[in-house]
Amino acid sequence: MVGPTLMRQEIGQQPEALRATIDALLPRRDEVARLAAGTRTVLFIARGTSDNAATYGSYLVEAQAGRLASLAAPSIATTYRARIDLDGVLAVALSQSGRTEEIVDTLAWARDCGAQTLAITNGGIASPLAQVADVTFETCAGIERAVPATKTFTTQLAALAVLALGLGAPLAAAELVAVPEVISDLLASPPDLDPIVGELAKVPGVVVSGRGMAYAAALELALKLKEACYLHAMGLSYADLLHGPIAVVDASTPAIVLAADSGPTLAGTVDLARRVTGVGAQAYGIGGGELLARACSAALPAPRLPEWLAPIGLIVPGQLLTEALSRRLGLDPDRPRGLSKVTQTD
């Protein structure tokens, strides 16, 4: 018998990785405050999994820190070579490796256009990305060997929570400090994945949806399912799903919906789940407490966290689901076809 996959091991390492990251970065939130003095807008620069983390960052910055956020299109810098006045902008680049050239080049472009610059990376302070940045937040995920990112993603989210605190969001740092323990509790008694894995193994595609903060976790789960299970997983916001692609949900295309246990987006997500089951499709819930579970065909509990931190927990049952589904399909979650750990795009 072989042991657990690297992906499964690394999912389990998240409480420790999060604790180390929060311990290292939370004391440094004043550095963000100083760096951001005189800026009004946050420009996130990222690709792939890191871009899903940036989506969380952008909701957090706008909803909680009262600043406008934008997700950069790196081709504006690297392909169109546009000049944009970025005075008054805090540019935040996220790259797990710190070595994706497109991201390094785009952060350098932002700096040259007048932005203040922050790097969030697991690649260390000697990485090319850190070399470009005014300030580097190093995540402490340790080496990640499975190709699908898990602990490098959740530690990015923790770093973004520190960013929001540094930008003056009126949130309790103690709630962030408690996150590793809450996730550890979930991992100690993981939910029974078999019923949902069995259903997902039979379908070619799935819609993954969430609203507000939870949208980032939905996008990330959709990406994981594409990467490790080759599933046609479409990550869509609650409103965008209603604005058209609800047509795609049917008996052979279920929806997975994610929500925090509380907060202003829960009611809408419960309604969405009811609408999905109302057209005869299956809805699988992740998080959202009793309310969401009752509106769904089946549900997985998520770590109970305040809404602003919920995505750090919501992705964990999704990671477990992805890993189990990949194995059920006879695939190797650690080494999906066509992918390598550091992706170079230009």
Add this chain to the structure above:
Amino acid sequence: MVGPTLMRQEIGQQPEALRATIDALLPRRDEVARLAAGTRTVLFIARGTSDNAATYGSYLVEAQAGRLASLAAPSIATTYRARIDLDGVLAVALSQSGRTEEIVDTLAWARDCGAQTLAITNGGIASPLAQVADVTFETCAGIERAVPATKTFTTQLAALAVLALGLGAPLAAAELVAVPEVISDLLASPPDLDPIVGELAKVPGVVVSGRGMAYAAALELALKLKEACYLHAMGLSYADLLHGPIAVVDASTPAIVLAADSGPTLAGTVDLARRVTGVGAQAYGIGGGELLARACSAALPAPRLPEWLAPIGLIVPGQLLTEALSRRLGLDPDRPRGLSKVTQTD
């Protein structure tokens, strides 16, 4: 024998709708210049098809008009009710009907936060959206009856091209004026869709990709295929496709790649098509001239337009493809299940 579908008729009305829209709006570009004086950032507010138009607008504004752009998350306004200082921001809301409450409310929120406001709508100057805006650009698409938007989308793109000119982009207005004629020529000799329709009728999912300006057309084609063909269509940027979901492309999941015939993103798109066929999947090209066609398994020509205007033409073969595929699948492209013409989200 029944006549052509409403969708097919409305695809054919685009040259006329574009000509009327350009005639009406191009003389008003100075109004944009006045409205935008003192602003530095453009915030787009939209959902669904209009959000795909906004993606085009954001590339155009950043690459050609030298201003930072951001796509708003309406829930920041309507659900989180955040207060953000939007002094120095031009907020541009797009809604075909001008009556989607979430979009109207978010534009009102932006105005209350200090933004200058522009509405782009086919709903008329009496629509709720126009009532909220400082300036309204009315598109002249006429009544659109098929649920999948066609002429209301391309006229939005034309309005956004006028916006870019008004913001001082160093581009030739005469090139925009020529667009209706070039599209008319394509519609007069439409490409043979049968080979690609036949292939797409056999697959459960497809990836649709493009880079830079063409990315917006890729997202819109993916949305059309989801709406009218219930296909698992995943719209992904060139770089995001390489950053993970390339794993999903295989013998039963082809890619459709779109590109302008010239410009800085063509070479990368050709490489992407080669990479897709290199892993044994089919790549179908739209536009991109001879270079892209040769790298693909099959290709459809698009109207030949300068790169900054290419998306207005690139979507047209995609619309024809969607309409034909929907009929081939025995569906009614005019009335997809689960959708209505004005979508209300909150």
